[in-house]
Amino acid sequence: MTHPLRIALAGLGTVGAGVIRLLDANGGLIAARAGRAIEVVAVSARSRGKDRGIDLSAYAWEDDMTALAKRPDVDVVVELVGGSDGPALTLARQALGGGKALVTANKAMIAHHGMELAALAEQHGLALKFEAAVAGGIPVIKGLGEGAAANRIERLYGILNGTCNYILTQMESTGADFGGVLKAAQDLGYAEADPTFDVEGVDAAHKLAILAALAFGTAVDFGAVDISGISRIRAADIAQADALGHVIRLVGQAEMQTVKGEHRLFQRVQPVLVAKDHPLAAVDGPTNAVVAEGNFVGRLLFQGRGAGDGPTASAVVADLIDIARGNAVPAFSLPVAMLEEAPAADPGNRLGRHYMRFTVADRPGVLAEITAAMRDAGVSIESMIQHGHPLDGLDPVLVAIVSHEGPESAVAAAMRLLEGSPSLAEPPLVMPLLG
Numbered sequence: 495m496t497h498p499l500r501i502a503l504a505g506l507g508t509v510g511a512g513v514i515r516l517l518d519a520n521g522g523l524i525a526a527r528a529g530r531a532i533e534v535v536a537v538s539a540r541s542r543g544k545d546r547g548i549d550l551s552a553y554a555w556e557d558d559m560t561a562l563a564k565r566p567d568v569d570v571v572v573e574l575v576g577g578s579d580g581p582a583l584t585l586a587r588q589a590l591g592g593g594k595a596l597v598t599a600n601k602a603m604i605a606h607h608g609m610e611l612a613a614l615a616e617q618h619g620l621a622l623k624f625e626a627a628v629a630g631g632i633p634v635i636k637g638l639g640e641g642a643a644a645n646r647i648e649r650l651y652g653i654l655n656g657t658c659n660y661i662l663t664q665m666e667s668t669g670a671d672f673g674g675v676l677k678a679a680q681d682l683g684y685a686e687a688d689p690t691f692d693v694e695g696v697d698a699a700h701k702l703a704i705l706a707a708l709a710f711g712t713a714v715d716f717g718a719v720d721i722s723g724i725s726r727i728r729a730a731d732i733a734q735a736d737a738l739g740h741v742i743r744l745v746g747q748a749e750m751q752t753v754k755g756e757h758r759l760f761q762r763v764q765p766v767l768v769a770k771d772h773p774l775a776a777v778d779g780p781t782n783a784v785v786a787e788g789n790f791v792g793r794l795l796f797q798g799r800g801a802g803d804g805p806t807a808s809a810v811v812a813d814l815i816d817i818a819r820g821n822a823v824p825a826f827s828l829p830v831a832m833l834e835e836a837p838a839a840d841p842g843n844r845l846g847r848h849y850m851r852f853t854v855a856d857r858p859g860v861l862a863e864i865t866a867a868m869r870d871a872g873v874s875i876e877s878m879i880q881h882g883h884p885l886d887g888l889d890p891v892l893v894a895i896v897s898h899e900g901p902e903s904a905v906a907a908a909m910r911l912l913e914g915s916p917s918l919a920e921p922p923l924v925m926p927l928l929g
């Protein structure tokens with residue numbers, strides 16, 4: 495066997511400790527498959543003395559994690575700290591600039607700086623790999639970048655945040671409201687350091703921007719993702735979706751459109767009503783799923799655990815095995831100079847049915863005002879639910895309307911007509927229907 499692949503680990507939290515446990519448990523198998531051993535040489539984290547339930551005595555310790563990038567006995571730096579900028583980015587730049595391959599689980603950093611880091615890796619002939627960053631343990635980066643590399647991908651969508659999916663499915667099964675369930679997801683190690691990144695859709699948007707670049711051959715454009723999260727979803731919305739034969743999921747969607755011969759990229763993360771017979775409706779707990787449609791392969795569905803120590807460590811070590819084998823694939827499956835800068839698509843002409851939830855005062859004329867706005871904007875109503883008594887202990891009542899299929903611009907116009915109306919206790923919540 496050739497010499498071992500020597501790695502340095504920055505970050506020993508949920509994922510970092512998971513990587514050490516995985517390498518300990520499956521080291522022999524991994525060495526056989528990789529053609530050489532994968533050996534941890536040095537580690538760094540915030541606190542050296544903390545009990546993580548793993549034995550660190552065989553590894554060198556660096557207080558300053560950027561020192562890992564300068565060690566002559568290291569081939570690959572594994573960044574498992576997090577944060578789009580700050581020390582993680584400094585470490586990544588120093589590693590790639592200093593001749594070391596980089597493996598990271600950090601989608602925030604890749605969504606913001608992926609182009610710069612991919613260019614740096616390319617310039618130095620080094621690997622930059624981030625399978626763990628998107629949909630945790632699911633080999634979706636490898637699946638799209640290698641398995642489906644012969645295809646033109648036209649559309650992709652999926653459930654990309656384990657925390658939100660856990661929260662939504664817990665709300666579904668227990669009838670609980672949002673707050674208490676978030677705490678449980680944090681305790682299980684699924685949530686980001688800043689949990690608003692999870693619940694407001696930012697984490698899913700980081701992942702979507704990375705997947706879109708890989709699938710469509712475009713430069714990562716996180717700033718163009720239209721993002722809304724799940725914090726406004728009430729138990730009552732879940733009950734109403736259920737009555738309509740749907741469940742609610744946070745879904746990221748990306749599509750390449752061609753308008754007058756020019757490419758336009760649609761990227762959005764938002765809560766969606768998913769028909770109960772759609773494959774995404776069965777995705778529960780911290781599970782993620784990605785659907786990609788290729789022009790020769792057809793529809794692919796990737797599904798599995800998107801968060802947690804084991805699945806995420808599995809993806810990190812898969813990247814290390816690739817590097818040990820010498821599998822040289824460009825970070826985004828194409829040389830950086832070939833990644834296209836596609837302008838953002840106008841979503842207005844997208845067709846669909848929409849769920850619109852209004853929190854209204856229970857008095858005469860309110861419904862007439864809402865339906866007049868629908869009429870004036872050209873939105874056709876398919877069904878409506880109004881509960882005759884306050885829901886969620888709220889004094890105002892909830893009215894849910896589902897539209898017939900129509901352009902998104904009409905729904906947006908109806909919402910503008912209702913903006914600031916004294917009949918509404920809060921802005922309406924709009925979610926498209928899928929399936």
Ligand SMILES: NC(=O)c1ccc[n+]([C@@H]2O[C@H](COP(=O)([O-])OP(=O)(O)OC[C@H]3O[C@@H](n4cnc5c(N)ncnc54)[C@H](O)[C@@H]3O)[C@@H](O)[C@H]2O)c1
Binds near residue numbers: 559577626800801
């Ligand atoms: N937890 C998951 O399920 C999961 C899944 C996929 C990707 N990720 C990503 O993996 C990365 C790590 O996530 P985690 O859940 O393991 O986080 P964590 O908070 O459990 O661990 C972070 C580690 O980084 C260390 N650290 C933080 N700042 C440091 C600094 N300045 N210097 C040295 N060490 C520092 C901490 O001491 C800790 O050991 C993040 O980018 C996250 O987005 C996490």
Ligand SMILES: N[C@@H](CCO)C(=O)O
Binds near residue numbers: 629654655684685697
């Ligand atoms: N916070 C992320 C971790 C996995 O990327 C999630 O909940 O999906």
Ligand code: NA
Binds near residue numbers: 632635
């Ligand atoms: Na993955």
